[in-house]
Amino acid sequence: MKKSRLNKSIAAFMLGFVIIGTVIGSKQITFAATNSKAAANAATNYDVVVAKDGSGNFKTITDAYNYLIRSNSGSTRKTIYVKNGVYKEQLTISRSSITIIGESKNNTILTYNVANGDPKPTGGTYNSADCAALTVAANDFNAENITFENSHLKDTGKDVQASCIYTYGDRITFTNCNFYSGQDTLCAYTYGANKSRAYFKNCFIQGSVDFIWGGATALFENCTLNDIRDGGMYTAANTPKGQKFGYVFLNCTLTANEDVNYTFKTNPRWKTPSTVYLGRTYGDYCHVSYINCNLNAPVNSAGWLKMNNNVNNTALLEEYGCKGTGANRSKRVSWSKAITSNEASKYTKANILSGNDGWKP
Numbered sequence: 426m427k428k429s430r431l432n433k434s435i436a437a438f439m440l441g442f443v444i445i446g447t448v449i450g451s452k453q454i455t456f457a458a459t460n461s462k463a464a465a466n467a468a469t470n471y472d473v474v475v476a477k478d479g480s481g482n483f484k485t486i487t488d489a490y491n492y493l494i495r496s497n498s499g500s501t502r503k504t505i506y507v508k509n510g511v512y513k514e515q516l517t518i519s520r521s522s523i524t525i526i527g528e529s530k531n532n533t534i535l536t537y538n539v540a541n542g543d544p545k546p547t548g549g550t551y552n553s554a555d556c557a558a559l560t561v562a563a564n565d566f567n568a569e570n571i572t573f574e575n576s577h578l579k580d581t582g583k584d585v586q587a588s589c590i591y592t593y594g595d596r597i598t599f600t601n602c603n604f605y606s607g608q609d610t611l612c613a614y615t616y617g618a619n620k621s622r623a624y625f626k627n628c629f630i631q632g633s634v635d636f637i638w639g640g641a642t643a644l645f646e647n648c649t650l651n652d653i654r655d656g657g658m659y660t661a662a663n664t665p666k667g668q669k670f671g672y673v674f675l676n677c678t679l680t681a682n683e684d685v686n687y688t689f690k691t692n693p694r695w696k697t698p699s700t701v702y703l704g705r706t707y708g709d710y711c712h713v714s715y716i717n718c719n720l721n722a723p724v725n726s727a728g729w730l731k732m733n734n735n736v737n738n739t740a741l742l743e744e745y746g747c748k749g750t751g752a753n754r755s756k757r758v759s760w761s762k763a764i765t766s767n768e769a770s771k772y773t774k775a776n777i778l779s780g781n782d783g784w785k786p
Contacts, residue, residue, distance in 0.1 A: 471526070472503045477510035486525065486535060487514050494520045507533050507571065515539070517560040521594075527571035530601050535559060536574040541586035553609065557591035566592075569600045578607035582690025584633050584654065588612055592641070597623040598786045607633040607654070607687065609661075613641035613672075618665040622778050624786045631684065635661030638707060642670045644777045645677055652681045652701045652722065653688055658730065660704030664712040664741075670777045671712025671741070679703075679751065681722040699723055701751075705730035709739045714764075716772045717746040724751025727758050736760060745769040 473489040474481035483489040486507055493503045502522040509532040516535065527533030537558035543551045554560070558575050577587035589606040593614040602625075604611050610632035615621035621641035625648055630637060633654030637645075638661040650659050659679060664671035681698040688695040700723050704713050729742050742761040744754060746769065754763055778784055 470504070471506040474506045474508065475512075476508040477512070478508075481506075481508060485514055486512050487516055490516065490518070490523070493523070502565070509533050511536060513537065515558055517562060518566055518594075519562050521563045522565045523563070524567040524569075525571065526569045530570045530572060530603055532572075533570060534572040534574060536572075536576050538576045538580050539587070540575075540577045540583070541588075553586050553588060554591050554612070554614075556586070557588035557612070559590045561590070561592040561594050561597055564594045565596045566594060567598045567600070568602055570602070572603040572605065574604075575606040575610070578633070579605075579687045579690075582688075582692070584608050584691065589632075592623055593621055595621050596784050596786070597621075599623075599625045599628055601627045602629075604628065604630045604632075605687065606631070606636065608635065609638055610636040612639040613637075613643040614639040615641040615665065615668075618668040619780065622780060622784065624774075624778055631687070633657045635705065635707065637672065638662065640664050640668070640671070640708065642668060642777065642780075644670075644673050644675060644774060646675045646774065647677065648674070649678045649680060650674075651684070652679075652698060653684050654695060654701075655698040656700060656702075657681075657698060658702040658705045660713050661707035661732065662704065662711040662713050663708035664710045665708075666710045666739075668710070668712070670772075671714070673714045673716065673772055673777055674718055675716050675772060675774075676718065677715070678719040679722045679724070679749075700725045702730050703728050703744075703751075704742070705732045706734055706736045706740050706742075707732050709734050709736050710741075711736060712741040712743075714741070714743040714772060715745070715747055716743075716769055718748075720747050720749040720751035722749070722751050726753065726756035728754070729758050729761050743768075745772075 475483050475489045489505045504524040507527045509528045511534045515537045539556045541553050541556050573589050575587045575589040578584050584607040586609045589604050589610045591612045613623040623643040625645045628648045631651040634657050640663040662671050681701045683697045737760045743764045745764045
């Protein structure tokens with residue numbers, strides 16, 4: 426099923442802030458922190474503000490981004506502040522050092538509805554990458570306090586490949602964000618071993634089949650993953666050979682709860698899943714690690730599935746210190762592994778993400 430779809434390759438910290446001043450001529454708004462956590466980041470400057478009601482500099486995120494790349498050709502970081510609202514647009518980030526900050530995670534929503542195979546307005550069809558609501562094709566992108574959604578499943582009841590976000594840059598972070606779709610919600614892709622790193626912190630990620638997929642080095646810390654399909658899989662990693670880390674889930678929570686907003690049109694209507702899988706092996710060197718996670722979901726006793734490949738001696742499917750109803754490893758597939766405390770100790774934020782440039786997100 427997966428290999429036939431382009432092989433899946435190609436191409437809060439703002440809580441409590443109050444406005445203290447506006448500089449209209451430079452399209453810049455200054456904020457001051459009013460809580461202790463944000464105090465060190467007081468007087469943060471935003472280059473443009475987006476608001477659907479016209480109270481900002483632009484009404485769409487796309488217009489704000491296009492303005493920044495037209496007027497600023499350098500690599501200085503530029504920040505877009507997005508007020509609450511539902512923004513129905515498809516956005517591609519191709520300039521480095523862009524930050525997008527939402528007013529609130531649940532009420533600032535970037536959404537789009539298109540799936541792999543749907544016709545494009547300009548001719549041809551969408552594929553697994555360019556159907557995403559957000560594509561990040563540049564380095565040093567940050568997003569905070571935003572919901573990203575591909576609403577195809579919610580709108581049509583058809584659970585087909587409909588990516589919510591697709592990233593293949595380096596040094597990418599998402600903090601306190603939501604991600605909603607069905608199949609293939611979130612892709613952190615890479616064009617080679619150790620070329621792409623992504624960090625997801627305090628995020629909620631929902632999907633049905635292989636809904637966290639790709640080959641980047643990606644750390645998911647204190648995130649919640651919710652599977653809405655019976656028999657669904659949380660991951661489908663395609664880790665390149667020779668890459669030290671794949672997908673690492675550190676102190677995350679796995680759930681399998683029904684979401685009627687996304688499944689009410691399916692036939693038969695899905696209810697709370699009775700069994701789910703930690704992942705399946707999209708690539709021969711698939712590397713997925715669950716470290717100190719709460720597996721509060723009906724994880725199938727086998728834990729893992731293969732995807733038309735032989736990974737007995739090449740895949741690294743690891744668990745350590747996990748708890749919850751799905752944590753029993755007594756009947757796991759023989760090609761998965763319960764790692765030791767010494768092996769688990771290497772899974773630190775610094776070790777996973779620092780790379781050769783010492784990145785500290």
